[in-house]
Amino acid sequence: MATQTQSTGTRFAIDTGGTFTDIVVLDEAAGTFTMDKASTTPHNTLEGVLAAIDKAGVDLRKVDRFFVHGSTTALNALLERKGVRTAYLTTRGFRDVPEIMRYNRPEMYNPKYHKPQQIVPRELRFEVTERLNARGEVLEPLDEAELRATARKIREADVSTVAVCFLHSFKNSVHERRAREILLEELPDVSVAISSSVVPEHREFERSMTTILNAYLAPVVERWIGNLQRELTRRGFAGEIVLTKSDGGGMTAEAAKGSPINMLFSGPAGGVIGGLYLANVLERPNLITMDVGGTSFDIATIKAANAGTQRELKVNGYPILISTLDIRTIGAGGGSLAGIDSAGALYVGPRSAGAVPGPIAYRRGGTQPTVTDAFVVNGFINPDNFLGGNMALDVDGAIAGIREQIAKPLGLEVNHAASGILRIAMSHMAEAIRSMTSETGDDPRDFSMLCFGGGGALFGAHLMDELSLPAAIIPILPSAFSAWGMLMVDLRHDVVQTIAQRLDGTDARSLEGQFATLERRGWEQLVREAVPEDRRQLFRSADLRYAGQEHSVSVPVPSSLDGPDSMSKLYEAFQSVYESVYGYRLGAPADIVTLRVKAIGKIPAPALSPIERGGPDPEGARKGRRTVHDFLESEAREFRIFDRARLKAGNVIVGPALIEEATTTTVVRHHHTCAVDSVGNLIITRR
Known part of the structure; x- marks a missing residue:
């Protein structure tokens, strides 16, 4: 392209x-x-x-x-617990915070619930005398002699890394910074992570776990x-x-x-980055991005050309305080395994055949049917054109696997069994989308769907019908769209500081000074990375909440707070954001919790150029016909086959049709129309 x-x-x-x-x-x-x-x-x-x-x-x-x-x-x-042996150092009396966690029950009605296994066992958790109050004032100085003695104990424990998290260090990092200096002197071969550098935010347990996990993963990465x-x-x-x-x-x-x-979610982020780019190019500000890979089904929403984000996530039960795109993942992809459970019912996923041994059709030793095998059996995938003809698929093996392991036990024809696999996989995907949009109060029918990954174009039209979406969009390079989206990425650093104070008692000039300090840190980071000055950008925001509440909302903050009514404007902006999230406003006093500066180093993004234009008739790209078993209707239809590389802007394909390219196939159902836009994206709509 x-x-x-x-x-x-x-x-x-x-x-x-x-x-x-x-x-x-x-x-x-x-x-x-x-x-x-x-x-x-x-x-x-x-x-x-x-x-x-x-x-x-x-x-x-x-x-x-x-x-x-x-x-x-x-x-x-x-996920595989393959980090390094890690020690934890904290304020005296707070050694067991990571294990105590919080006094809540995340799965209230699950009697078998257990807290996640500790990353740092108790014998590797150490205490040292020091103490700050909630304002960051020193109540008890760091006992350096005691810390050096503790460092010797840590050395004897044969650890690779140390996580340091002192009480209230997000307000004042002096003790943590000095502790790092001493630990590096005493333990020169051990890496040290301090919470005031990793995540200088309040909430002791979450901050400690984030620092521990960062230390646990650092040597591996x-x-x-x-x-x-x-x-x-x-x-x-x-x-x-x-x-x-x-x-x-x-x-x-x-x-x-x-x-x-x-x-942590480095890979899936690429598809959302590409989706943000196309939301503006296509002038479709509301998109649901869906990435159907070999192992997982990843979804995210883009509303008003902005991607949803979250400040905290959980992985294997561990809370992590990082800014992340709101991407939901389930185990549903081309490699998802299908079988018959102990009750005699058909299941699909969440386990996957992965790259090795892979689906049966890949000829790599796979023996259990997968979603990809079902697509091959029902004729959606051309076995002679897989990966551009570089991988010959074993159609007979896929048919035999589904016939012996699925069709015969259930008393079904092979194509009906394959259709059952695909319908269950699609139902998992549809339910994930419904769950995500219901949580945010959105109607899926207000969103077009951007379909990518190796299986996105195969499932897109069916999911569009299942969810009554207005359109399914198959972008250029769909099977490598996440990698394509990564070419649009900008350097980004989040500089944060928790202050936790009443908004009506905050001086605008003082707040301006604190933002200026954060901006200076972000700017200096971009300078160190040699980002040209004309490509450096800084954006301010603050987390605010009504006084007494636990959770906050993110509010954009103007570049200057020196006006006489700047604080009242900030409060009004908070109320508007709060109302947009929760549907009402209280008009009560507010707390300003955390200040944030986003430092962006712009990397020039490539601009899509038009492809050759043609008329509505796509016959110049037609390459034949094939019988395909539509898994939603459980019947065979004759599908026209088109070569995507030969399509021109303005071509309109009336279904049923398959549009083939080297690494995926786009399905256009019998009641759908597919239009080729000016840069080569495929836009599928209902007739």
């Missing part, structure tokens, strides 16, 4: 998924995109990354700009990034490595080494 850009370099992006590792290369001189796929290598994802680079024929010596990467390394290390840097340098790469963050921004490799906690 052509682009318009004034740059003359090359950059590329790689998204490591559960089954495939996708690469998209932008040649800025020629103005073209190319893409390719390699199998993900779960035992060492670096192998899959290098295989994708080799397969795409990228000459790293000519890449003088950016390599943007979305990786599951941090998330997988957490640092080792992985180091290996990546060394291998790319060995191959002649002289550009910048940018890692995508969970919040949709990017950070340099050096920043990522010290802040791996911000990379």
Whole structure:
């Protein structure tokens, strides 16, 4: 796909998924995109990354700009508990905060609920004498002699990293910073993470867990990034490595080494970044993004051209205080396994065949039917064109697997059994979307659906009907859209400070000074990363709540608070935001909890250029016919087959039809119409 850009370099992006590792290369001189796929290598994802680079024929010596990467390394290390042996240091008397957690029951009606297993066992949790009050004033100085003695105990415990979280350090970091200096003197081979650097926010338990998890993952991520840097340098790469963050921004490799906690949802963020870009280009401000990969189904909402975000998330029961895109994930993808449960009912997912052994049709040793096998059996996927013809699919094996393991036990025809697999998978996806939109008070019918991932184009039209959505959009490069979206990423740093005080008792001039300090820190970070001054941007916001409440809302703050009525305007802005979220306003006094500055380093995004224009008739791209079993209607229909690469802007395809490309197939059902827009996106609507 052509682009318009004034740059003359090359950059590329790689998204490591559960089954495939996708690469998209932008040649800025020629103005073209190319893409390719390699199998993900779960035992060492670096192998899959290098295989994708080799397969795409990228000459790293000519890449003088950016390599943007979305990786599951941090998330997988957490989910699989493959972090490093970690110690925890805290204020005397607060050693057991991470284990006590909160006095609530997250699953109230589950009698088998257990708290998550501790990352740091009690024998590796240490206390030291020091104390600040809630205003950050020193009540008891840090006992440095005691800390050095504790450091010797930590050395004997043979840990790789230490997490430090002192009481009220978000107000005053002096004790934590000094503790880090002493620990590094006494333990030069151990990394140290302090909460005032990782997450300087209130809420003691959540802050301690976030710091612990950051320390737990840091050596793993640092080792992985180091290996990546060394291998790319060995191959002649002289550009910048940018890692995508969970919040949709990017950070340099050096920043990522010290802040791996911000990379947990690095991969899925790419698709939402691309969705934000298209929401503006297509003038469709309300989108539901759906990414159907090999392992998971990831969804997010874009409203008024803005993606939903959250300030806290839970992974395996651990609360984490980071800014992240609001992405919901379920175990439903092309590799989701299908079978018969102990009650004799058909199930699909959440377990996946993954990259190895993969679906039966992949000929890699898979023996249990998957969603992909069902698509192959019902004729949606051309076995001779999979991955552009580079992978020959075993159709007979897929048919035999579904016949023996699903159809015969249920007394069904093979195609009906395959349809059942696809309908159950689709119902899981539809329910996830309904759940997400109901929580936010949205009506799915107000959203178009952006469908990507290897299976997004296959499920998109069916989900559009199931949810009564106005349109399903299949973007360019859909199976590598997350990698494509990463090319739109900007460097981003969130600088925060919790102040927790009444708004009506806050002096505007003092608040302006505190924001200025945060802005200076964000600006200096962009300077260190060599971002040109004309591409640096700063945005202010604050978390406010009505006095006495626990949770807050984020309110944009103007660039200057020196006006006589600036605080009253801030209060009114808070009330408006609160009302938009909760449907009412109280008019009661408010607290200003946390100040935030978002520092953005703009990376020039490629602009899509028009494809060749044609008339409504798409016959020039037609390549044949095929019988397909529509899984929603359980009947066979004759589908016309089109080659997406030969479609022109203005072409209109009347269903039933399949639009094939090297790495996915778009389904246009019998009552649908598909229009090709000016840049090559496919817009499916009901007739």
